Amino acid sequence: xxxxxxxTLIDIAKAxxxxxxxxxxxxxxxxKPYWEQLPNQxxxxxxxxxxxxxxxxxxxxxxxxxxxxxxxxxxxxxCLEQIRNDCAYHNANVKIxxxxxxxxxxxxxxxxxxxxxxxxxxxxxxxxxxxPGDLVEAEEATKAIYHNPGTCYLRLGRGGEKxxxxxxxxxxxxxxxxxxxxxxxxxxxxxxxxxxxxEASRLLAEKRINAALYTFPTVKPIxxxxxxxxAGKYDLIVTVEEHNIQxxxxxxxxxxxxxxxxxxxxxxxxxxxxxxxxxxxxxxxRARYNISANDIAERIMEYLV
Numbered sequence: 152x153x154x155x156x157x158x159t160l161i162d163i164a165k166a167x168x169x170x171x172x173x174x175x176x177x178x179x180x181x182x183k184p185y186w187e188q189l190p191n192q193x194x195x196x197x198x199x200x201x202x203x204x205x206x207x208x209x210x211x212x213x214x215x216x217x218x219x220x221x222x223x224x225x226x227x228x229x230c231l232e233q234i235r236n237d238c239a240y241h242n243a244n245v246k247i248x249x250x251x252x253x254x255x256x257x258x259x260x261x262x263x264x265x266x267x268x269x270x271x272x273x274x275x276x277x278x279x280x281x282x283p284g285d286l287v288e289a290e291e292a293t294k295a296i297y298h299n300p301g302t303c304y305l306r307l308g309r310g311g312e313k314x315x316x317x318x319x320x321x322x323x324x325x326x327x328x329x330x331x332x333x334x335x336x337x338x339x340x341x342x343x344x345x346x347x348x349x350e351a352s353r354l355l356a357e358k359r360i361n362a363a364l365y366t367f368p369t370v371k372p373i374x375x376x377x378x379x380x381x382a383g384k385y386d387l388i389v390t391v392e393e394h395n396i397q398x399x400x401x402x403x404x405x406x407x408x409x410x411x412x413x414x415x416x417x418x419x420x421x422x423x424x425x426x427x428x429x430x431x432x433x434x435x436x437r438a439r440y441n442i443s444a445n446d447i448a449e450r451i452m453e454y455l456v
Contacts, residue, residue, distance in 0.1 A: 152289040152307040152343065153181045153250050159293040160218065164189050169214060170297070173207055175200045175221040178250065182220070201230040204245070208237035211244040216297065218246045223256050223263040227272060227304070238302045239277045246296050252282065252306040252342055253393030254427070254436040261426045265306070269341075270398030272304040273371040279324060280371040282306040282400075284345030285315040288368045291322035299324055308343035315349060327374040333363030336387040336451055341367040341400040344393040347437065350444035351451070360455060362389075373403045382413040387454055389418045391447055393437070396421035418454065420447055
C-alpha cells in the first residue's frame with residue numbers, strides 16, 4: 152500500500168502545485184521517488200510530529216493541500232492535540248497518513264501497534280476516516296481524500312498487501328463495496344485485514360456456508376444505507392477489524408444498528424481490549440489475537456451451525 156500511495160500522490164502533486172508532502176523523518180526508501188521528482192513540494196519536519204502537524208495546518212490554512220506521513224501511531228496519537236486543535240477545529244485541508252495500521256510493525260512492540268487509531272480519529276469532529284483494504288482501494292482513497300476538503304485520516308498497511316479487487320467503479324467516500332452476495336450472514340471488514348476476511352469466506356464456502364462480504368474503506372462517515380440493508384436481509388452481521396473492538400469499526404456499525412433498532416445479531420471480531428505484550432510478525436499476531444481467517448470462519452460457524 153505504501154508504494155501505491157506514493158505513486159498516486161506523485162501523479163496528484165504533479166498536476167497540483169499546491170500539494171505538499173511532509174514526513175516526520177521516516178519513509179525515505181519509499182518516499183525517494185516523490186522528493187526526487189517534486190523537491191519543492193516535499194518537507195522533512197524531523198522527528199517532531201507535533202510540529203509537523205501544526206506546520207501542516209498553517210500551510211493548509213494558507214491554501215496548500217498537505218499530506219503528513221509517518222508510521223504506526225506517530226502521525227496520530229503522538230500529535231493528537233495538534234490534529235484536534237489546529238487541523239480538525241479549523242477544518243484545515245490536512246491529510247494524515249499512517250503507514251502500518253494494526254499489527255504491521257508487530258516485531259517492534261505495542262508502541263508501534265496502531266490498534267486504537269480508528270476509534271480516536273473517528274471521535275474527532277470534521278475528520279474523515281479511511282482504511283482501504285487492498286491496493287486498488289488505497290489508490291482510490293488517496294485520490295478521494297485529495298478531492299475531499301478538510302481533515303482526513305488515511306490508514307494504510309505497509310507493503311506486500313494483495314491486490315484483491317480487479318478494479319473499482321464509482322469509488323466514493325462513505326460508501327462500502329460489495330464483494331459478494333450471500334445467505335444468512337454478512338461479513339463487514341475495514342482495512343488491510345480484508346485478505347483474512349476473503350480467506351474466511353472461502354473457508355466457509357468449503358463448509359457450504361455462503362456469507363456475503365463487504366469491505367468498508369470509509370469508517371467515517373459510515374455507510375449507513377448498506378448496514379441498514381444488510382440488517383434487514385441477514386440474520387448475522389460480522390465486523391472484522393485489526394483494531395481494538397472498543398470504539399472502532401465494529402462500534403460504528405453497532406451504533407447504526409442500535410439507532411435503527413434492528414433485531415440482528417452482531418459479532419465483533421477484533422482485538423479484545425488488550426495491549427499486545429507479544430512480538431512477532433503481522434500474521435503471527437493476528438493468529439495469537441484471534442483475528443485470522445480461521446478464527447473468523449470458526450466464530451461464524453459457531454453461530455450458524
